[in-house]
Amino acid sequence: QVQLVESGGGVLQPGRSLRLSCAASGFTFSSSAIHWVRQAPGKGLEWVALISYDGNNKYYADSVKGRFTLSRDNSKNTLYVQMNSLRGEDTAVYYCAKDRDLGYMDVWGKGTTVTVSS
Amino acid sequence: EIVLTQSPATLSLSPGERATLSCRASQSVSSYLAWYQHKPGQAPRLLIYHASNRATGIPARFSGSGSGTDFTLTISSLEPEDFAVYYCQQRSNWPLTFGGGTKVEI
Numbered sequence: 001q002v003q004l005v006e007s008g009g010g011v012l013q014p015g016r017s018l019r020l021s022c023a024a025s026g027f028t029f030s031s032s033a034i035h036w037v038r039q040a041p042g043k044g045l046e047w048v049a050l051i052s053y054d055g056n057n058k059y060y061a062d063s064v065k066g067r068f069t070l071s072r073d074n075s076k077n078t079l080y081v082q083m084n085s086l087r088g089e090d091t092a093v094y095y096c097a098k099d100r101d102l103g104y105m106d107v108w109g110k111g112t113t114v115t116v117s118s
Numbered sequence: 119e120i121v122l123t124q125s126p127a128t129l130s131l132s133p134g135e136r137a138t139l140s141c142r143a144s145q146s147v148s149s150y151l152a153w154y155q156h157k158p159g160q161a162p163r164l165l166i167y168h169a170s171n172r173a174t175g176i177p178a179r180f181s182g183s184g185s186g187t188d189f190t191l192t193i194s195s196l197e198p199e200d201f202a203v204y205y206c207q208q209r210s211n212w213p214l215t216f217g218g219g220t221k222v223e224i
Contacts, residue, residue: 035214037162044203044205044216044217044218044219045154045156045162045205045207045216045219046216047207047213047214047215047216050214059212059213060213061213062213095161095162097162100164100167101167101168101209102209103150103209103214104152104164104167104207104209105152105154105162105164105207106164106167106173106174107164108161108162108163109161110159110160110161111161
């Protein structure tokens with residue numbers, strides 16, 4: 001069964017760093033681009049970033065560009081997002097999602113929660 | 119950035135009724151539009167991609183239409199499990215963007 005499982009969320013102070021992971025199973029991870037999407041409390045969905053199947057191409061939303069970095073380890077079927085200089089507005093549930101047709105998201109994880117607060 | 123505006127914000131309906139949700143883009147996205155269903159505490163689910171193509175396992179009561187700047191998601195006869203928030207999303211231009219959502223409530 002196709003599955004994505006996020007982990008690594010937590011509570012931390014502004015300015016700190018955090019690394020989230022997304023573990024994949026049930027499909028050929030090394031052939032799939034993967035997105036991160038977040039949802040702040042009481043808000044809608046916001047696309048955050050995309051990494052290509054081989055990790056060579058990465059796209060970021062302006063709100064995280066320069067602070068978030070995507071990487072992947074295809075030997076471990078795992079995707080990472082390194083989040084630096086965290087701000088209160090980064091507080092959200094973070095979802096990873098498998099890409100379809102370079103821009104749609106056809107399989108989603110259940111999310112991991114990041115809370116940035118002093 | 120392409121802005122997607124969804125209307126109405128909330129749709130109050132009963133099971134068995136027809137739901138019509140709208141998504142308008144600030145510029146043409148051709149047919150590069152998807153619809154997602156999201157329930158609290160759950161993973162979002164892809165319903166429709168390329169404006170009118172149902173994703174795997176999505177019931178036939180869900181249909182999408184439109185192109186350019188105006189799109190519609192129709193649920194022909196609401197089932198109890200369809201009460202949720204629905205988002206449109208475009209993949210025509212970077213960055214990818216979502217609409218603000220329409221809540222379908224009883």
